[in-house]
Amino acid sequence: MLPPGGLIQLTPKGLYCPAAGAWIDPWRPVPRALITHAHADHARPGSGEYWAVASSEGVLRQRLGQGIALQDVPYGQELQIGEATVSFHSAGHVLGSAQVRISAGDETWLISGDYKRDPDPSCEPFQSVPADVLITEATFGLPVYRWRPGQEVAAEIAAWWKAAPERTSILFCYAFGKAQRLLAELRQLGLADEVLLHGAVQTLMAPYRQQGIAMLPTRPVSELPRSEPLAGRLVLAPPSAHRSVWMKRFKSPQTGFVSGWMAVRGARRRHGYERGFVLSDHADWDGLLATVRQSQAQQVYVTHGQGDVLARYLREVEGISADPLAGGFAAELAGEGEFSDDGETAGAGIDGPVGLV
């Protein structure tokens, strides 16, 4: 639990800063919400007022409603909200994602939201931010999670696709963030092919194109004439489309799934994908440790995933005061967060690394 009377408190609606009169990624409607990013488990509808980074506006309005009261904020600018000074810093997770830094009196807290440190051509790079107290996510907070560079994984995906010119290659991935990252990573490899999109991915393309993110050309599958051959084409679709009627259009396609969860033994086979590609938009174990060290925080609270493992490691090995933080964050493993980031059913997701513990 967070200490009572501190700058940030844990309430039934989520993390709350009394000095700013604001909640951070609240779980229920509140008067004032500071939003780290537009994934469904962080940005929920019904709040009176939203504060978020400007480049997240397109996706936020699409998901929460065009009419939401949104204050858009540039990265790094210090804002006076109530009695607190608040700033948003790039989290490197998806377009417009932020860590929220809040200070008042002589205390500074940093709430990481979801973040990654690996380069991602589809969003702003992670920024290291010092604070007295850090609340960090740990979705992949076990030493077994170590990611390879996105360009390496993209090259593997391109090889898989190009090796099957007679089949359609359908790649399942989260519609917001992962799909656009793949399109940007593949372009960075030097490819120029048009990629076909499921409707759920298509609806998220405009905000990325408007921000000028360089990606492969795309077209919705639904706009393709029936006569046009699908052999040799790459299609991106959300996990919920796997084994749905939508698949009937494709004759014996090869299928793959792209996610950090593909690092979990058995996950690919259990969900019936031919290939699994390990690519995550969360920090891996080394990324979590580097973030904690660079924050120079004297106290760390760990949310999401394996919070107790990381907290114990920080205490015993790094000598940093650290505790897991329970609460609504746990929902991420139960079928939210990375599983349903596409806003579709969670049923097509993965069970998470529960089997590891």
Ligand SMILES: [Zn+2]
């Ligand atoms: Zn997220």
Ligand SMILES: [Zn+2]
């Ligand atoms: Zn999340």
